[in-house]
Amino acid sequence: xxxxxxxxxxxxxxxxxxxxxxxxxxxxxxxxxxxxxxxxxxxxxxxxxxxxxxxxxxxxxxxxxxxxxxxxxxxxxxxxxxxxxxxxxxxxxxxxxxxxxxxxxxxxxxxxxxxxxxxxxxxxxxxxxxxxxxxxxxxxxxxxxxxxxxxxxxxxxxxxxxxxxxxxxxxxxxxxxxxxxxxxxxxxxxxxxxxxxxxxxxxxxxxxxxxxxxxxxxxxxxxxxxxxxxxxxxxxxxxxxxxxxxxxxxxxxxxxxxxxxxxxxxxxxxxxxxxxxxxxxxxxxxxxxxxxxxxxxxxxxxxxxxxxxxxxxxxxxxxxxxxxxxxxxxxxxxxxxxxxxxxxxxxxxxxxxxxxxxxxxxxxxxxxxxxxxxxxxxxxxxxxxxxxxxxxxxxxxxxxxxxxxxxx
Numbered sequence: 533x534x535x536x537x538x539x540x541x542x543x544x545x546x547x548x549x550x551x552x553x554x555x556x557x558x559x560x561x562x563x564x565x566x567x568x569x570x571x572x573x574x575x576x577x578x579x580x581x582x583x584x585x586x587x588x589x590x591x592x593x594x595x596x597x598x599x600x601x602x603x604x605x606x607x608x609x610x611x612x613x614x615x616x617x618x619x620x621x622x623x624x625x626x627x628x629x630x631x632x633x634x635x636x637x638x639x640x641x642x643x644x645x646x647x648x649x650x651x652x653x654x655x656x657x658x659x660x661x662x663x664x665x666x667x668x669x670x671x672x673x674x675x676x677x678x679x680x681x682x683x684x685x686x687x688x689x690x691x692x693x694x695x696x697x698x699x700x701x702x703x704x705x706x707x708x709x710x711x712x713x714x715x716x717x718x719x720x721x722x723x724x725x726x727x728x729x730x731x732x733x734x735x736x737x738x739x740x741x742x743x744x745x746x747x748x749x750x751x752x753x754x755x756x757x758x759x760x761x762x763x764x765x766x767x768x769x770x771x772x773x774x775x776x777x778x779x780x781x782x783x784x785x786x787x788x789x790x791x792x793x794x795x796x797x798x799x800x801x802x803x804x805x806x807x808x809x810x811x812x813x814x815x816x817x818x819x820x821x822x823x824x825x826x827x828x829x830x831x832x833x834x835x836x837x838x839x840x841x842x843x844x845x846x847x848x849x850x851x852x853x854x855x856x857x858x859x860x861x862x863x864x865x866x867x868x869x870x871x872x873x874x875x876x877x878x879x880x881x882x883x884x885x886x887x888x889x890x891x892x893x894x895x896x897x898x899x900x901x902x903x904x905x906x907x908x909x910x911x912x913x914x915x916x917x918x919x920x921x922x923x924x925x926x927x928x929x930x931x932x933x934x935x936x937x938x939x940x
Contacts, residue, residue: 536578538562542571544642551635552657569643594659599630601689603637604665608682618644636660649673664688664811667828671818681818688814692807695894699803702901703796706908713916718753720923725750728927742926783836791837795908799900804835805869806893808842813886822882823849838864855882869893 540562542550550571556562559576566573595603603624610620621641628634636657643653651670654661665685672681729747732739739747752758776782791797811832815825826846833839841862848858856874859865869889876885 538576538578540566540573540577541575542566542573544572544638545570545645548638549635550639550642552639553659554656568646569639569648570646571639571642595630595633595636597693599628599633600660601686601693603628603633604682604686604689608679608686611682612679617650633660650678662832663828664815664832667815667820667824668818671815671820675819677819684814684818688810691810691894695803695806695897698897698901699799702799702904705905706912709909709912713912713919716916717919717923720920721746721750722753725923725927726754728931732930739930740926742922743930746923746926780836784840787836791835795904799897799904800835801864802866802893802897802900804833804838805865806890806897808833808838809869809886809893810890813883813890816883816886822855841865866893 536557537553537555538559539553540551544550554562554565556565559578562576563573606627607620607624610623611617615623618641621637621644625634625637625641628637636659639657640650640653643656644650649670651666651673654669655666658666668681668685669678672678675681725746729751732743732747773786776786791801793800808829811829812825815828816822820828823846826842826849830839830842830846833842841858841864844862845855845858849855855877856870859873860867860870872885872889872892873882876882
C-alpha cells in the first residue's frame with residue numbers, strides 16, 4: 533500500500549501542543565506511532581496534493597534557517613557543558629521563537645523521554661532537521677562523541693550559512709543594478725521620447741534612422757497590448773522553465789546553462805565545490821562511511837549536474853574504483869580539488885584533504901565576490917551611460933537642428 537502524508541495535532545504528557553507530519557499507509561498507523569511516543573492525539577488529517585505544494589512554496593512547517601542554526605549552536609554548547617540531553621532540549625524549546633522548530637523539538641523531547649534515540653527522533657521530524665544533521669547525530673551517538681559531533685555540526689552550519697549569504701549578496705547586487713538600469717531605459721523610451729514625437733511631426737523635421745526607430749519603440753511601449761504581450765511571454769517562459777525543472781533532462785540543461793554563465797558560472801561552481809567538500813569532510817570526520825556520506829550529500833548539492841555526478845561516484849565506488857578517478861571523469865570538479873583528494877586517498881586522510889579543499893575554495897569564493905563587484909559595477913555603469921547617451925543623442929540631434937532652423 534502506498535504511503536500517504538498525514539498532518540497531526542497532539543499534546544505531550546505536560547499538555548504542550550505538538551504539530552507535525554508523517555508518511556504512513558493509513559491513519560491507524562499514524563495513530564499507533566504517535567501513541568507509542570506518548571503523544572495524546574487530537575486531530576489527524578491526510579494532506580492534499582495542493583496543500584503539500586503550497587506548503588513547499590511558502591515554507592509551511594519548515595523552521596527558518598537562522599533559527600535552526602541558533603538551535604544547533606546553543607544545543608551543542610549545552611551538551612558539551614555536561615547538561616543532560618533532556619534538559620538541553622527543554623532549554624532550547626524555551627529559547628527558540630520559531631514556532632515550527634519549537635513544535636518539532638517538543639516532539640523530539642517526547643520521544644526521548646520514552647527511550648528513543650535523539651537521531652531517530654530527529655529523523656522523524658524531517659522538515660525541521662536535515663538528513664546531514666540526523667546522520668551526524670547518529671554517528672555521534674554510535675561513537676559516544678555526541679558533544680564533539682554537535683560542535684562540528686554547528687560550525688559546519690555556520691560556515692555554510694555564511695557562504696550562502698555571501699553568494700546571494702554577490703549575485704543580488706548585479707541583478708538589482710541591472711533591473712534599475714532597465715527600468716530607467718524603459719521609462720525614457722516610454723515616457724520621455726514620445727514627448728518629442730508630436731513636436732518633430734509638427735515641424736516636419738527630417739529625422740535620422742536612429743531617432744525614428746526610438747520614436748517607434750516609444751510609441752509601441754505606450755500601447756497596453758504591448759505590456760500584455762510582454763507579460764504573457766514572461767509567464768510562458770517562466771512556466772516553461774518551471775516545467776523543464778521537473779524533468780531530469782530539463783533540470784540538467786538549465787543547470788548546465790547556469791554553470792556556464794560568464795563570471796557567475798565559475799563563482800557558483802566554486803561555491804558548490806566548497807560546500808560539497810566541507811559537507812563530505814565533516815561527515816567523514818564524524819565517523820560516517822564514505823558511501824553513506826555520499827548518499828547524504830547528494831540532495832544537498834544544490835545542482836542537478838553535481839548530484840548526478842555524485843550518483844555516478846556512488847556506483848563507481850561500489851564497483852571498487854578509486855574516489856579520484858570518478859571525480860576527474862565528471863569534469864565538474866577543479867583539477868586542484870581532485871589532486872588534493874588523491875593525496876588524501878594515498879595518505880589515508882581523505883577527510884582532512886576535503887576540508888582543505890573546502891577552505892581553499894571558500895577563500896577563492898570570497899576573492900571572486902570582491903572581483904565580481906569591482907568588475908560588474910563599472911561595466912553596468914558604462915553600459916547604462918552608453919545606452920542613455922545614445923537615447924539622448926538620437927533625440928536631441930534633430931532637436932538641435934530644429935532650433936537652428938527656427939533661429940534662422
